[in-house]
Amino acid sequence: MKRENVTHANLPHANLPLATAMKIILTHEQTDFDALASLLGAYLLDEAAVPVLPRRINRNVRAFITIYGAELPFVDPRDLRGQAIESVCLVDTQSLTSIKGMRPQTRVHVIDHHTPRRDLPAGWEVSLAETGANATVFVEAIQERDIHLSIVQATLLLLGIYEDTGSLTYTRTTPRDARAAACLLEQGASLTIATGYLNHPLSLEQQAIYEQLRAAIESHSVHGHTIIVAPGEAREIDEELSTIAHKLRDLLDPDAIILLISVRGGVQLIARSTSDNIDVARLAARFGGGGHPRAAAALIKSGDLEFVHDELIRLLPDHVRPAVTVAEIMSRDPHLLALDTPVHEIAQRMQRYGYEGYPVVENGAIVGLLTRRAVDRAISHKLNLTAAGLMEAGEVSIAPGDSIEQLQNVMTNTGWGQIPVVEPESGEIIGIVTRTDLLTILAPKATPPGKRNLADKLETALPPARLALLTDIAEIAQQQRIALYIVGGFVRDLLLGYPSLDFDLVVEGDAIALARAVSRKFGGRVTVHGRFGTAKWFLEPTDDGRRMTDGECEGATHFESASHLRLTGESASQRVS
Structure with missing residues (x-):
């Protein structure tokens, strides 16, 4: 089997001459x-x-065809009249339905966007796209x-x-889908028409199945996830069932929700997931089906409903990853404030650490939260609170x-x-978790990939003497295997191309050892605060008469005219939300 990613070269070519045998x-x-649109797109x-x-x-697709089918090229399979079929373009699926006229030598080209099946015939050509909709390609x-x-x-x-x-809201949606939708709107696609066929109401028969399944729901807790399983029976009903899964x-x-419905052909499994930790496509594959990680289905032709139900419950733990907990994303040992902490001291802490909020405690218990916005407002109004x-x-x-x-x-x-x-048992405050931590889990792709090399900008932004000093400090840190970071407003100005003489450094490691090493090379004196793991480095006046002045950011060097160096070891940081 030849398998490749979808490119335009993989797709059927237009204006090919008609062969003696039929292409379908x-x-x-x-x-x-999506399947009907893919049929049209391939044509x-x-x-x-x-x-x-x-x-x-x-049902909603049939309603669309009933009204607009005269303007579309689709053919009923009964009209093929058994003509020999030379090739098949199979779209939005990897399961081939046999049609009269197919032969062993009939070529098959799959254009799909679902999880690849492992049991495809070796002679098939398979083009798979990483898109939310197959129509996009x-x-x-x-x-x-x-x-x-x-x-x-x-x-x-x-x-x-x-x-x-x-409507471009599912997590598997890609920028390609959005661009394709925009292209179609530019070509005249009607949102008025489209809206009438999306989120359509259930038919009376579907409503009956819906109520039956709702009455039979089972809630299973698997690795911290809630999974609903609903068995039911619809042998006498020939209705589409996936819409019911969406409604439930x-x-x-x-x-995740999994429907198990007895139908004429066996047991229909319909699965929908709202978590990346539950890959229902892998689960459906165990029953001979497939689909997307968050939407999949299978038709189990052998085995009754009870057997399939028991097998599903047995397989669930192997196909569900443990849920992420608060402990995995929180920052430990948070900074806390007492009720009587004055506003000027709070402002200094916020400036030093860059944190946006502090829990306020009394006798070890949380009594409130103080945010940077409240502190800034108090300072601007000169409130001594x-x-x-x-x-x-x-x-x-x-x-x-x-x-x-x-x-x-x-x-x-x-x-x-x-x-x-x-901690529930001891009542101890062991950490803090922020909106940024939550966003990192919910939308990891929101963080821009890769790193930017700002060396050229750095050389332009700093005078030679300060650049040399920064380079020397970085070399000393590297020798001591200490990570050193430029932080604060200097980074913002650097990215925006604004001039700046002040810069702050944060040390990840032993700040005191680094400060002493810097002092040994350049002279000056070091003041150590062992309790807090911080150190200040002072130099005598420089040749141009400038002196080191007190920096404001802990774990940083703050060069104003020329400044002293304050270094802090940071291990678990309380991140900005």
Whole structure:
């Protein structure tokens, strides 16, 4: 089997001459809009191929075809009349439905975006895309070939993207999907038409199945995740069932929901996940199915409902990763404030450490949270207050074993951006977790990848003498295997291209040892604060008459005209939210 990533070169070529044997385009049964849009897209790229409709089509898709089918090229499979089939373009699926006219030598080219199956025939050509919707790869090729679309064609392709990406809101949505949707809107796709076929209501038969499944739900806790399993029976009903899974998921809000429904052909498994820790595609594959990590299905033709249910429950622990807990993302040993801490001291701490909020405690218990905004407001109004008068009162905390979802709920309900972490048994405050920690877990891709080399900007921003001093300190730190970071406003000015003479350094390691090593090389004196792991380095006046002045940021060097060096060892930092 030849497998490759989707590029425009992999897609069917337009305007190929008709062969004596037929070329057809197929997709999966229970056809959704992405499958139908993929049929259309493949046809637009090769109009010599015949796009064949499956026999079972979702109700909302069937409604669209009923109204707009006359403007679309789809063919009923009964109209093929058994002609020999030379090749098949199989879209939005890797499961081939046999059609009269296929031969052992019939070529198959798969264009799909689902998890690859391992049991595909060796002779198939497989092109897989990492997109939220399969229609996206066809839209990209249509755009590249400058193919004009009618309103109906553009709208159908847009429906394919919107339905499979939840209107660009599902986590598997990619920038490619968004760009393809924008292209279709530019081509005249109608949102008015599309809206009528998305989020359609359940039919009376679907409502009956919905109520049956709702009454039979089972809640299973697996590695900290809530998984709903709902068995049911629909042997006499020929309705699309995946919509019911979406409705129940929206109602119950579990980490995953799995429907097991007895149908005429066996047991239909429909799985939906809302967590990256639960890959339902892998789970469905154990039953001969497949799909996406968050949406998958399987039809189990052998075995009754009870057997499939028991096998599913047995397999769940092996296909669910443990949930991330607060303990895994929190910062330990948080800085705390007493009620009587004056505002000027709090401001100095915030300037030194860069933290945006501090828990306020009384007798070891949390009584409030003090934020930078409250401190800045007090200073601007020259209010001589203490933490007690500035804090937002409350006894808000979270346990280290709580889930990310629980943390998110606490932040939403309280409005606090920094939540103290308290050990339930001892009552000890052992950490703090911030919005930034939460965002890192929920949206890891929000952090720009890679690193920027700012050496050239640094050489331009600093006078030669200060650049040389910084370079020498960095070399000493490297010799001692100590990490050294430039932080603070200097970094902002550097990125913006503004001139700046002040810079701060944070040491990750033994700051006292580094300060003494710097003093040995350059002279001057060192003041050590062993309790806090900090040190200050002072130099005599320089040749141009400048002196070192007191820096404000702990763990930093703050060069004003010329400054002293204050170094702090940082191990577990309380991060900015």
